[in-house]
Amino acid sequence: MKTRITELLGIQYPIVCGGMMRLARPKLCAAISEAGGLGNLTAAMYGNKKELIAAIREVRELTDKPFWVNVTMLPAMNLGDRHYQNYFEAVIEEKVAAVEVGGTPLDRFAGGEYLQKLKDAGVKIIHKLGSVRHAVHAEKAGYDAVIAAGVEEGGHPLNDNVATTVLTPRMAESVKIPVITAGGMADGRGLAAALCLGAEGILMASRFICTRECEVHDxxxxxxxxxxxxxxxxxxxxxxxxxxxxxxxxxxxxxxxxxxxxxxxxxxxxxxxxxxxxxxxxxxxxxxxxxxxxSIGLIHDVVSCRELLDRIVHEAEAIIGQVKAQAEAN
Ligand SMILES: Cc1cc2nc3c(=O)[nH]c(=O)nc-3n(C[C@H](O)[C@H](O)[C@H](O)COP(=O)(O)O)c2cc1C
Known part of the structure; x- marks a missing residue:
C-alpha cells in the first residue's frame, strides 16, 4: 500500500503512531517500525538532550527501520525555548527520520531557524493540527505533511471540535502536502475510510496501548x-x-x-x-x-504490533476491493 506518506517516511504501511506520554517508549516504538509502520518516541519523557539521545539509540538497537520523535509544545506548559531546542538538536544529531510536532508551531517556542536545521539534516517535519487554518500555515512554513486530528482523538484535541470525517477532506482540499488522519482510527475500516477522505495515512495512539509490546499494566x-x-x-x-x-x-x-x-x-x-x-x-x-x-470503542483485543498492522492493511485492502467490485457490478 503506497502513498505519499509511505514514500516520504520510507515505511511499508501508511500507519503511524502518535506521541504518547509515558507509553511511546523504545520497545513499542521499535515494534511498530519493525511491523512496517512508523514507531514514535515521545521526547517529553526524557528530561534533557542526553536522555533523549540514549532513548533514540535504544530504538536503533532494536530496529534499523525509520521511526519518529514527538515534540509537544503546549502554551499551558511552556518550558522555555532551550528545553525544546535540546530535543530538536537530539533529533538532528541522530538524524531521526521525522519529527511529530504537537501543540504550537515550531517557531513559537523553539525558534523558526529549527525548521531549516531539521530540513538540512533530512528530518521530515509533520505537524498534528485540529484546523484547516493551522494546516495552511504549516504548509507555508515548509512542513512536509500535516496530521488532521479530529475531536475524537485522545490527548488534547483543538477546541474547534471538528470531527475527523470533516476535518480530513477539508485539510486535504486546502493543502498540497500529504495529510495523515487521526482520531477514531483503530482498524482497517478506518484506514479505508481515511484514504477515501483524501488522507494518505492514519495515525493511531489508543489502539497501540492494547498491543503486547506496549509497556503498560494489563x-x-x-x-x-x-x-x-x-x-x-x-x-x-x-x-x-x-x-x-x-x-x-x-x-x-x-x-x-x-x-x-x-x-x-x-x-x-x-x-x-x-x-x-x-x-x-x-x-x-x-x-x-x-x-x-x-477509538477505544473499536479496540477488542491485545495483539502484537505486527498482527495489528498486517490485519489493518489486509482489512482495508479487502474493503476497497469490495467497494470497487460492487461499483463495477452496478
Ligand atoms: C496515553 C496518550 C498520551 C498521549 N500523549 C501525547 C503527547 O504527549 N503528545 C501528543 O502530541 N499527543 C499525545 N497523545 C495524542 C496522540 O498522539 C494522538 O493524537 C491521539 O491519541 C489519536 O487518537 P486515538 O488515540 O484515538 O488514536 C496522547 C494520546 C494518548 C492515548
Missing part, C-alpha cells in the same frame, strides 16, 4: 477493551487546555470542579503527570486522567 489494556466509544469526555476548557480522557473517578471530579468554575489550582493535582506511574505501571484506573480517544 489492567489498563483490559479496561480499554471493556469500555465503549461513548465513555470518553472532553475536559479542561476552563483552564485553557482541552483534553479528552476516559470517564473515571478523577475526570468526574475534574468536571465537577469545572462546572462550579473552580480553577487550575484545584484541577492540576488531579491530572498531574506525576500520577502517571500509578496509572500506567500500577494499573490504578482511577488515579488520574487517561487521555484516550473515542
Amino acid at each position: 489492567n489498563v489494556r483490559q479496561e480499554l477493551i471493556r469500555r465503549q466509544e461513548y465513555e470518553t469526555v472532553l475536559y479542561g476548557n476552563t483552564i485553557g487546555l482541552q483534553g479528552r480522557a476516559l470517564r473515571n473517578d478523577t475526570i468526574k471530579k475534574v468536571l465537577e470542579i469545572e462546572e462550579r468554575k473552580g480553577g487550575l489550582n484545584e484541577i492540576l493535582p488531579l491530572i498531574a503527570g506525576t500520577l502517571g506511574p500509578e496509572i500506567w505501571e500500577k494499573g490504578n484506573i482511577n488515579a488520574g486522567s487517561i487521555n484516550v480517544g473515542q
Whole structure:
C-alpha cells in the first residue's frame, strides 16, 4: 500500500503512531517500525538532550527501520525555548527520520531557524493540527505533511471540535502536502475510510496501548477493551487546555470542579503527570486522567504490533476491493 506518506517516511504501511506520554517508549516504538509502520518516541519523557539521545539509540538497537520523535509544545506548559531546542538538536544529531510536532508551531517556542536545521539534516517535519487554518500555515512554513486530528482523538484535541470525517477532506482540499488522519482510527475500516477522505495515512495512539509490546499494566489494556466509544469526555476548557480522557473517578471530579468554575489550582493535582506511574505501571484506573480517544470503542483485543498492522492493511485492502467490485457490478 503506497502513498505519499509511505514514500516520504520510507515505511511499508501508511500507519503511524502518535506521541504518547509515558507509553511511546523504545520497545513499542521499535515494534511498530519493525511491523512496517512508523514507531514514535515521545521526547517529553526524557528530561534533557542526553536522555533523549540514549532513548533514540535504544530504538536503533532494536530496529534499523525509520521511526519518529514527538515534540509537544503546549502554551499551558511552556518550558522555555532551550528545553525544546535540546530535543530538536537530539533529533538532528541522530538524524531521526521525522519529527511529530504537537501543540504550537515550531517557531513559537523553539525558534523558526529549527525548521531549516531539521530540513538540512533530512528530518521530515509533520505537524498534528485540529484546523484547516493551522494546516495552511504549516504548509507555508515548509512542513512536509500535516496530521488532521479530529475531536475524537485522545490527548488534547483543538477546541474547534471538528470531527475527523470533516476535518480530513477539508485539510486535504486546502493543502498540497500529504495529510495523515487521526482520531477514531483503530482498524482497517478506518484506514479505508481515511484514504477515501483524501488522507494518505492514519495515525493511531489508543489502539497501540492494547498491543503486547506496549509497556503498560494489563489492567489498563483490559479496561480499554471493556469500555465503549461513548465513555470518553472532553475536559479542561476552563483552564485553557482541552483534553479528552476516559470517564473515571478523577475526570468526574475534574468536571465537577469545572462546572462550579473552580480553577487550575484545584484541577492540576488531579491530572498531574506525576500520577502517571500509578496509572500506567500500577494499573490504578482511577488515579488520574487517561487521555484516550473515542477509538477505544473499536479496540477488542491485545495483539502484537505486527498482527495489528498486517490485519489493518489486509482489512482495508479487502474493503476497497469490495467497494470497487460492487461499483463495477452496478
Ligand atoms: C496515553 C496518550 C498520551 C498521549 N500523549 C501525547 C503527547 O504527549 N503528545 C501528543 O502530541 N499527543 C499525545 N497523545 C495524542 C496522540 O498522539 C494522538 O493524537 C491521539 O491519541 C489519536 O487518537 P486515538 O488515540 O484515538 O488514536 C496522547 C494520546 C494518548 C492515548
